[in-house]
Amino acid sequence: MELVDEMLRGDVLSLARLITTVERDGADVPRIMKAIYPHLGKAYCVGITGPPGAGKSTVVDRLTAVIRQQGLTVGIIAADPTSPFTGGAVLGDRIRMQQHYLDEGVFIRSMATRGSHGGLPRTTGGVIKLLNAFGKDFILVETVGVGQTELDIMENVDTTVVVLVPEAGDTIQTMKAGLFEIADIFVVNKADRPGADNLVTELQMMVHLRCEESWWQVPVMATEAINNVGIEELCGQIEKHRQTLEETGRLTQRRQEQRRREFMETVERRVTDELFRLIKHDEELGQHMAMVEAGEIDPYSAADEVLRPGTLMASWSRQLAKRRPTS
Amino acid sequence: MELVDEMLRGDVLSLARLITTVERDGADVPRIMKAIYPHLGKAYCVGITGPPGAGKSTVVDRLTAVIRQQGLTVGIIAADPTSPFTGGAVLGDRIRMQQHYLDEGVFIRSMATRGSHGGLPRTTGGVIKLLNAFGKDFILVETVGVGQTELDIMENVDTTVVVLVPEAGDTIQTMKAGLFEIADIFVVNKADRPGADNLVTELQMMVHLRCEESWWQVPVMATEAINNVGIEELCGQIEKHRQTLEETGRLTQRRQEQRRREFMETVERRVTDELFRLIKHDEELGQHMAMVEAGEIDPYSAADEVLRPGTLMASWSRQLAKRRPTS
Secondary structure (H helix, E strand, O other): OHHHHHHHOOOHHHHHHHHHHHHHOOOOHHHHHHHHHHHOOOOEEEEEEEOOOOOHHHHHHHHHHHHHHOOOOEEEEEOOOOOOOOOOOOHHHHHHHHHHHOOOOEEEEEOOOEOOOOEOOOOHHHHHHHHHHHOOOEEEEEEEOOOHHHHHHHHHOOEEEEEEOOOOOHHHHHHHOOHHHHOOEEEEOOOOOOOHHHHHHHHHHHHHHHOOOOOOOOOEEEOEHHHOEOHHHHHHHHHHHHHHHHHOOHHHHHHHHHHHHHHHHHHHHHHHHHHHHHHHHOHHHHHHHHHHHOOOOOHHHHHHHHOOOOOHHHHHHHHHHHHOOOO | OHHHHHHHOOOHHHHHHHHHHHHHOOOOHHHHHHHHHHHOOOOEEEEEEEOOOOOHHHHHHHHHHHHHHOOOOEEEEEOOOOOOOOOOOOHHHHHHHHHHHOOOOEEEEEOOOEOOOOEOOOOHHHHHHHHHHHOOOEEEEEEEOOOHHHHHHHHHOOEEEEEEOOOOOHHHHHHHOOHHHHOOEEEEOOOOOOOHHHHHHHHHHHHHHHOOOOOOOOOEEEOEHHHOEOHHHHHHHHHHHHHHHHHOOHHHHHHHHHHHHHHHHHHHHHHHHHHHHHHHHOHHHHHHHHHHHHOOOOHHHHHHHHOOOOOHHHHHHHHHHHHOOOO
């Protein structure tokens, strides 16, 4: 694909166009993915998650500056609807971010929200791959860690940083929201606020209590991202986590699991797409749908009918056979 | 099914057992659903959603009291991990709720969180149906309106009440989280706090601005649930929304869409379950999976291979044919 070739040669506009296609989940996506797969580079992907208002985008902003100082390139995916990267915050934030907008070594992409619900697009994983193939050294994904979809996306990253602020109740909410289980590194941001020390101590105790595994002790760090306090240390911990993942073989294992999941999801998608097209066009199947809608048959019995061999199966195989020759 | 029969005769223990099965998504679920489908009653389902700390469970608690006073029965599903119904809140809350625990006309069920992530179980829709078949007049579903899954569950309810509190930034967050689009009724709870009047006015303006449809004007109500202020009025608005849905034919239409969705989801589930079982047991398919994991083939090309007619299709039809005779 020409667009992919141009992107691989470093053309930012092509990259942006490809992202839009992947984001919209267009028909070209499998072809794009096949084309970029051999070019997936060495990008390391860091997820920054936490409740709204924790200062995640400031952390991303400051981390980017540190990584750039090391001469490495950065791709930023803001999948947080309240992020200043996506345009969700006050003007001051947006102005701060502009230093990176002017830096050629930084590519910033805010994800459109899925449907009208403001949920995270499932296609974020594909966008990470595009930035990877484009040659970025680091990919930072900013997301609000709340729903299942958001947490699923975190399975595409290598290191997950959970950002909290010293406010009452935060810890309990964090536990409940499942953030505790995905955290590789905890950051207590806005650490100049009252209660920060307590939250750090509390998190350290919690980490200590549940860390039965000895390969990685989740660090709890205090930062004031807005004042650049603690950011280099955070960068150091991310690097340390990466090394540990590599040395213990866990990075390889994680990548294998990611590929496996991608395969399963692709097969699932294609099979169900095919099915729904069938249900829409096959007369007999359409009748079942109408009966379900009218409440004349329950959805489960209708599914039995539709999946009976001789009906859907036959129709399906026939249609597939029409499209390409059996090999 | 005996358990279903007993549940339909009013046995609470059987109901609880069935809910557990549905919640765990056991193999019996399609059979249970088929058995209860003809018994789906006249239950009206109200979703109570909003950010954590808005007082949703207090609203549910007080609404329940009002509905009970009308001689109607209530089923409560708490799918909010921070709800006192699920045990997520302070002791005081839980004691308050106990009045309903002792009332035979109220059935309370807290949903276990899905996986380890604390996300809402997709099976909530099935649990609503069980409470419906059991004969409850009202079903109240309490959930935190944040992720996509949570919002999907709201498609199973008839009236959605969005509960907010007068705190800065809430409105914007609400917009972003997609709560604005699903609200049939807005409640500004803790209305004795400063800023409540402003929030009410702001919401009213927003409602007014975007209400192109004239069939329902989303009301904005101020409540102090803890002091029982505004709860009867809220109940009145829910009733009014219900009547409007019925008179305009929208309730019928919504129910049709729900059945349609249920059918599609059931078919999708069964087809993919079948597929994954195949991939696991079929030698040729297993080899593809291994190659994907090792990175020797990209997931998309592997999916092409697996879905080629003559491989999976053939194997699948063969297996389906073995299980039951073709009709």
